[in-house]
Amino acid sequence: MLVTILTFIIAISILVLIHEFGHFFVAKKSGVWVQEFGLGYPPRAIGKKIGETIYSLNWIPAGGFVRIFGELKQEGEDKKLQKRAMYNKSWKVRLAVSIAGVFMNFVFGVVVFAIVYSILGVxxxxxxxxxxxxxxDSPAQLAGLIEGDYVLFVENDGSKQTIKTTDELIDYSLAYAGQEITYTVARNAEVENKVECPSEISLPEGFQCFEVGLAPRVDPPEGQGAIGVAISDTEIVKPTWWKRPFLGVVEGLREAWFWGRMIVERLFVLFVDLFRGVTPEDIAGPIGIYQVSSTIQRQSGMLMLLHFFGILSVNFAIVNLMPLPALDGGRIxxxxxxxxxxxRISTKIELTVNQIGMVLLLLLFLLITIGDIRRLIGF
Incomplete structure (x- = not known):
């Protein structure tokens, strides 16, 4: 358990440090004075000044931070220092510095996905x-369907359809929900109700075909489909070794875009629920994320855990892009x-809005953490 906790802390710290490094790098390149780049959070344990920047190691061992001079306007400072202040830089520089952390997290997510696909295949x-x-207890389980089966055809009252995509199976099952459908299935085992496998469909050696009847549910439980299965119309292939990194990057970009879109949709639902006074049940905070990561590490191995942290990196990017005070999106x-x-919005107003935003974010964080704890203890 200790190893799992340490792995989790290190992984989250890497995500935060990559984000802060984006701000650090662009600020440095733009001539903004970066006062400190820290690993962990204060109080400071040790620090060393290299050039004009302090690089510190801090006592709270998670995440990190970058301290940039003059993020808000300050009076009475030396004129030379004022030229190096973030506040006095052009809007293009301030925008670039603000968005750099988000960009780094998204790129890191792509890199992580690319590594996973380069190893596993695409x-x-x-x-x-x-x-x-x-x-x-789903219709599929009660009918005897198992993981690894292929669904080849569906038929109801003379209406027969070849199934080549997940959408086709979902749409057909919903269209005839509540009615019995005959599913033609292929399985890598000896089967009853055996029928001839269609020659036009390529199946792995050893698969036999059979038919099974079941009625999709009209009102399935939340999180389940009409017949109660998870399905896929893709397979993992392993190209020539030298092609894998390039194809891995392509798949990494697709995966990052997919999760980015999914996270935006879930955040929209979250805020709609909050405005309606509904407490979100399926949003995880640090405790929930730790539980998920430890389960993945235990059941699926390190590569799938790495993939999960790629998702978290994209999530970190999207959340920070939200146009809320105290986040990068608010500054943007x-x-x-x-x-x-x-x-230009006055320093006083910006400071007040950021403080209010920080309080609201802390309350949201507290609400999500309470939800994590309730799920943990089964309350």
């Missing part, structure tokens, strides 16, 4: 739909307001 459309998981919003109106 997903490729197979032209067949395979069952990857069967829910307990202020800058865009300045560009569009030609007017």
């Amino acid at each position: 997903p490729q459309y197979s032209g067949k739909v395979q069952i990857t998981e069967v829910a307990p 919003l202020f800058i865009l307001f300045e560009v569009l109106t030609g007017k």
